[in-house]
Amino acid sequence: MLRSLALLATAVAVRFVVRSGRRRRRHARVEHLLTTLEHAEELAGVGFWEMDVRSGALKWSEGLHAIYGTDPASGAPDRVAFFEMVHPDDRRAMRDVFRRLSASETVVDITFRIFRRGELRWLQARAERKVDRRLGTDHFLGVTRDITEEHRKTEEIESHAHELEEEVRRRTAQLDATNRELEAFSYSVSHDLRTPLRSIDGFSQALLEDYGDKFDADGRDYLQRVRAATQRMGRLIDDLLALSRVSRSEMQARPVDLSALAQQALQELREQQPERQVECVVAPGLTATGDPTLLGMVLHNLLGNAWKYTSRHSTARVEFGAREENGQREFFVRDDGAGFDPAHAGKLFAVFQRLHRVDEFEGTGVGLATVARIVHRHGGDVRAEGAVERGATFYFTLPGERAR
């Protein structure tokens, strides 16, 4: 009996030691978890809170106290004290968060402002209602982060972007005004040059007609050259004036049947030179939105070039079509004529830039500049591909932007 009592006492004592050892270890584990949580909180710059829905008891973590600048020793603030810290303009949204949390178990997010000891701070919070039916608990849980620095940076970036936009708008307006002035200037200069030029040509003609017999052959040849040069200069001026009109004219934005315009341009070219053997291919049904007159000029110039630069070949093929390039529709005019050195493809769209001599193919070098200007005014782009004696292809896009 005594032995069994002693045995029982030993068993109880052993169990006590084991149990208290387990409790100590569990306690140490909880302590460790809490410290880790605090470290994690500090590292992430976040704070946690938890509220028992039934009793209203509220707990704030150390991290949350740090965010709000409150003293952990005084515990979590009550509802009134909490709402006093929230910026007056954000209080309604905060009340709404609690209303939504009470209504369901969904996650609720809010960005709001507080006054931390008088200083405005931006916070971001996410909260959720957690009901654990097994443990019989019902809690609101939340995590809060101070995003003041991020917010400040975003505001700075936005304000810089705004300033930049303003600057771009201001400079574009300046540039537009300068362009308009230049355009007006070149228009009036070109216009004024026409009159003296007409006199030079007219008096040279009068000299030839009335005093031609007083000159020897060289003298008459010189006068003929003066006339030829003035006439060419007259054409250059006319083309410049036409180019200037392209930029100054009002633009319409209407559906335009490009295939029909191309057919018409080719018909005119054929009528001017019916003897030429040119196979003309026009893809049917190509339409775009833009100014009908200006787009007609684009096709006249491009098809006129294709017609002209194939003229030294006994037969030729000229094509107007469209294709998809990087998801965008590109129209093109292609020929199998003289072509050009691709190294100079970029120059072709500048005024007076020519890759062929006037005695080879006549022209002033304004046609492609006109094309580029019209296409750019429509918000599109132009480019050229070609090789010497292997033809040329001119591409353009028309994104169908509104008329500017």
Ligand SMILES: Nc1ncnc2c1ncn2[C@@H]1O[C@H](COP(=O)(O)OP(=O)(O)OP(=O)(O)O)[C@@H](O)[C@H]1O
């Ligand atoms: N289809 C083409 N094939 C080969 N070269 C071309 C073609 N189209 C244009 N070019 C080259 O580009 C240059 C510029 O063309 P642009 O149409 O501006 O001038 P142009 O045809 O010489 O004169 P115009 O002002 O009368 O049109 C031409 O002089 C020519 O060298």
Ligand SMILES: [Mg+2]
């Ligand atoms: Mg041309």
